[in-house]
Amino acid sequence: MTARPNKLAYGPDLAFVHDTGFGGLALAAAQELLAQLGQARQSAGTIIDLGCGSGILAEAVSAAGFSIVGFDISKAMIALARARVPRGEFHHESFLSARLPAAVAVVAIGEVFNYLFDRKNSDAQLQRVLRRVHRALVPGGILLFDIAGPGRAGPEGMRQGFTETEDWACLYKAEEDKAHKTLTRSITTFRRRNESYHREHEVHRLRLIEPRDAIAMLKTVGFRARIVRKYAQFVFPPGWCGILAKKPV
Ligand SMILES: C[S@@+](CC[C@H](N)C(=O)[O-])C[C@H]1O[C@@H](n2cnc3c(N)ncnc32)[C@H](O)[C@@H]1O
Structure with a gap:
């Protein structure tokens, strides 16, 4: 396999492959999110999906009665999401520049915060995004995401x-x-x-993000946050973890 770089970031073929073959994580995350919203007694409102991909989580939460606003940097992914969830609102845009409406929950599923498709992505930019997410969330609102950290490629690297x-x-x-x-x-x-x-x-x-650094950033902007080792039945392998953050009431 050659490592010839090109400009594609989830072009039509990889978007299709992700959608048809790798949707399990988004489904498990949707289940986890709906359980968390249930515990918080939230049964309606807007959910923002950063790096929404082909709309797999969007479809599940929309079926449960929530409104969805999704952002993705891949045009092909946005086209699939719009076809899958016609009631959803989907924007072809980087999560770094997305304007966020008021929401009961925000998600970024599938290592979205790690990708360097948007070359501006950095710790400082991510911290700004987390601040905007905190502002957009209602009191008691939920932020659920997962990140790749050191060790993601296994012990051999x-x-x-x-x-x-x-x-x-x-x-x-x-x-x-x-x-x-x-x-x-x-x-x-x-x-x-x-x-x-x-x-x-x-x-x-x-870019790999240490979970403890992500937790520190979240606390700085006012969240309560903890690492989660699974989304519903999906257990993260070493080097990858979920983070569940809540805006205090
Ligand atoms: C592994 S896929 C996960 C997609 C979806 N969340 C899911 O779980 O099925 C990562 C997604 O993040 C998107 N992405 C990466 N960097 C992004 C950025 N800066 N802004 C918006 N989306 C981004 C990619 O285009 C891709 O759709």
């Missing part, structure tokens, strides 16, 4: 694998740069088009 179905195959390699706290994923997809397969290649760079 490198991991590769593949997934295949009737219609597509996806080969991936993840390499961690421990000194710079970054992770590079090279992903090649082969998607069936009639009798042939279309090959596409993407390179994703992520």
Whole structure:
């Protein structure tokens, strides 16, 4: 597999592959979020989905009676989300510049805060986003997200694998740069088009975030926050964790 970089960030083929093959995390996160909202006795209101992808979580929370406002930097993902949840409001925009309406919950599922698709992403920018999220949330509102941290590519710092179905195959390699706290994923997809397969290649760079640093940022802007080891039945492997934050009432 070559690591030839290109400008794609979840282009049409990888967006389709993510949507059809890797939606389990978003479904588990939706279940977790709905359980948390139930405990907080919230049964209506707006949920903001940062890095909403193809709208899998959006569809689940919309079916449960919430309004959804989603943002994603990938045009292909936004097109899938709009088709899946016609009642939702979806914006093709980076979470770093998104204007946030008042909300009962905000989510960022699938390492969204780690991606360097928007090259402005940094600790300082993330802290600003968290401050805006805090302002947008109602008292008692929930912020649920997950982050990749050091160790995400396993003890060797490198991991590769593949997934295949009737219609597509996806080969991936993840390499961690421990000194710079970054992770590079090279992903090649082969998607069936009639009798042939279309090959596409993407390179994703992520900055790794220490969970304790994320918790400190959240506390600085006024959240109560803790690490969670699972979303519903989905248990995070080492180097990846969820964070549940609440705006005090
Ligand atoms: C692993 S996917 C997860 C998608 C969705 N949340 C889910 O769980 O199915 C990560 C998503 O984050 C989006 N993303 C990455 N950087 C972003 C940014 N700066 N602003 C908005 N979306 C971003 C990607 O385009 C992609 O859709």
